[in-house]
Amino acid sequence: MSGLRVRNRPDGSGDALCTAYDTALLDLDGVVYAGGEAVVHAVPSLLAARDAGMRLAYVTNNALRPPDAVARHLTELGVPATAGEVITSAQAVARLIAERVPAGARVLVIGGEGLRLALRERGLVPVESADDDPAAVVQGYGGPELPWGRFAEASYAIRRGVPWFASNTDLTIPGARGIGPGNGAAVEVVRIATGAEPEVAGKPLPPMHRETVLRTGARRPLVVGDRLDTDIEGAFNGDVDSLLVLTGVTDPAQLLAAEPRHRPTYVDADLRGLLTGQPEVTGDAAAGFGCGGWTASVRDGALVLDGEGQALDGLRALAAAAWTDAGDGVCTAAAGKALAGLGW
Numbered sequence: 001m002s003g004l005r006v007r008n009r010p011d012g013s014g015d016a017l018c019t020a021y022d023t024a025l026l027d028l029d030g031v032v033y034a035g036g037e038a039v040v041h042a043v044p045s046l047l048a049a050r051d052a053g054m055r056l057a058y059v060t061n062n063a064l065r066p067p068d069a070v071a072r073h074l075t076e077l078g079v080p081a082t083a084g085e086v087i088t089s090a091q092a093v094a095r096l097i098a099e100r101v102p103a104g105a106r107v108l109v110i111g112g113e114g115l116r117l118a119l120r121e122r123g124l125v126p127v128e129s130a131d132d133d134p135a136a137v138v139q140g141y142g143g144p145e146l147p148w149g150r151f152a153e154a155s156y157a158i159r160r161g162v163p164w165f166a167s168n169t170d171l172t173i174p175g176a177r178g179i180g181p182g183n184g185a186a187v188e189v190v191r192i193a194t195g196a197e198p199e200v201a202g203k204p205l206p207p208m209h210r211e212t213v214l215r216t217g218a219r220r221p222l223v224v225g226d227r228l229d230t231d232i233e234g235a236f237n238g239d240v241d242s243l244l245v246l247t248g249v250t251d252p253a254q255l256l257a258a259e260p261r262h263r264p265t266y267v268d269a270d271l272r273g274l275l276t277g278q279p280e281v282t283g284d285a286a287a288g289f290g291c292g293g294w295t296a297s298v299r300d301g302a303l304v305l306d307g308e309g310q311a312l313d314g315l316r317a318l319a320a321a322a323w324t325d326a327g328d329g330v331c332t333a334a335a336g337k338a339l340a341g342l343g344w
Contacts, residue, residue, distance in 0.1 A: 017243065017266065018049035018274045023218035025240075027203075027225035028060040028070070030248020031271070033077060035176020039247045043078040045271035054274070056085060057216045059223075061202040061230055063090035063140030063167035063183070064112040084215070089167035089202030090140055092211040094118035096201045097165055101135040108132065108162070110154045110190075111140030111183075115167065130156035139190065139198065140167035141183040151186065155193040164190070168202025170230055174248050204234035213238075224274070226250055228262035241265040243273055252315055252344045256303065256322040256335050263323055269312055279313050281320045289320035296321040302334040311342040 018024070026032060032042050050056055058070065058081065065073075067086035074081040090111075097107060097119070109115050109126045115138060116126040127134055130153050137157045142150065158164045169184035187198060201207040203225075212218075221240050225231020226248025235242035244250060244264035255267065266278045283289040288297035288306075292313025295306050298321055305314055318338055322331035 015277050016052065016275050017222060017277070018052045018054040020277075021054065021220050021222035021241070023055040023057055023216055023221045024049060024274060025057050025059045025212055025216070025218065025221050025223045027227070027231050027248075028058055029062055030174040030226035031224060031245055032058070032074070032079070034174050034248070036073070037176060038077045039270065041270045041272050042247075045274055046079045049271075049274045052275075055216070055218070056081070057212070057218070058086045059088075059203070059208070059212050060086070061089045061141075061168035061170050061183075061208070062173065063088055063093070063114045063118075063202075064143055066114045066117045067091075069114075087208075087212050087215050088114055088118070089208060090114040090118035091121075091215075092208045093138055093140070093165050093167045093201035094122045094124065095211060096199065096207050097136050097138060098122035098124060100163065105135035106132055108134035108137045108153060108157050109140075110137065110150045110186075111142040111146075111167065115140045129153060130160070130162075134162055136163050136165055138165045138167070139183065139187055141170075141173065141186070144180065146186070151189050151193065154190045158190065158194045158196050164194075164196055164198040166198040166200045166202075168208075168230070169198075169200055170202070170227070172249060174226075179249060203230040204232075204237050206237060209234060209238040224271070228254060228258055228264075232258075232264045233261050235264075236261040243268060245270050245273060247271075252318075252339050252342075253335055255315070256318055256339075257330055258323070259326075259330050260323075260328055263319075267312070267316060267319065279316060281316050283317075283320070285321075285324050289317045289324070291317040291320070296338070298322070298325040298333045301332075303331075303338045305338040305341055311344070314338075314342045315344075 067083040071081040170182040171184040173182035223235035223242040243266040288295040293309030294314040296317035
């Protein structure tokens with residue numbers, strides 16, 4: 001994909017994303033909320049998208065909280081939700097484990113209540129010690145207070161030959177105070193201690209996409225997320241379209257340097273992007289790529305932006321130029337001056 005998908009006609013009209021797609025598969029951390037508080041513009045945008053006929057499903061790699069707790073939180077923020085609208089990596093990994101071990105098997109849990117509930121729903125028995133004869137070990141985000149000793153329990157069992165599963169491997173997680181270590185960082189601790197490799201269920205891998213499709217029945221889904229390496233890559237792996245919002249961990253420079261599997265179909269500042277058609281991106285490498293009042297190109301090893309207009313339109317034009325120049329690789333053209341001209 002050389003540039004962002006065109007949904008608009010040249011006159012600037014076009015379908016809003018909330019009417020062009022039947023279901024939004026929304027990431028939570030960094031998209032809907034951060035540190036427990038709603039991301040700016042998220043609540044009214046989601047309500048408006050649902051009023052326009054779009055179904056909302058919340059798809060999260062965070063395995064800590066059970067779906068009903070997530071749904072209550074969303075409802076408290078102002079977006080009424082049910083547990084059935086929440087799909088977690090805990091559910092995806094529990095299905096994966098249930099397909100590998102006998103019914104009623106014991107599973108050593110390194111994580112929170114969301115994992116335990118998901119395992120019970122699959123007829124498995126959560127246990128706490130490597131000495132409880134587990135048939136599998138599962139590791140998921142357990143919050144900032146997860147004791148170090150839990151990693152030791154996982155290591156003891158894995159070194160005895162017990163198969164190891166992970167809900168996800170996100171290295172970071174956004175919060176109210178900034179970006180903190182995610183489950184992937186904890187998985188690395190156990191990996192170093194054991195030399196083993198877990199079987200992973202969460203985004204961007206197929207088990208999570210399968211779980212989402214099975215639970216939502218979406219026919220034309222749009223993945224909405226803030227992470228290139230989970231949300232956008234997961235959409236790429238599932239062959240569905242995606243919207244990147246810049247309210248979480250991905251910044252414009254990372255977007256421009258994205259490899260093909262990390263390039264979103266659309267990009268917007270926040271969830272208001274669901275309510276509009278995306279501006280048109282036109283052009284080619286020779287003439288440059290235009291969006292809004294901007295034209296972007298690669299000259300002498302640097303991304304160059306000419307014109308004026310909305311900053312996001314400039315970023316869309318730059319993405320088209322950068323990705324075309326990179327082809328199947330990563331753009332190495334300097335982008336700092338162009339992004340600074342847009343305020344980034």
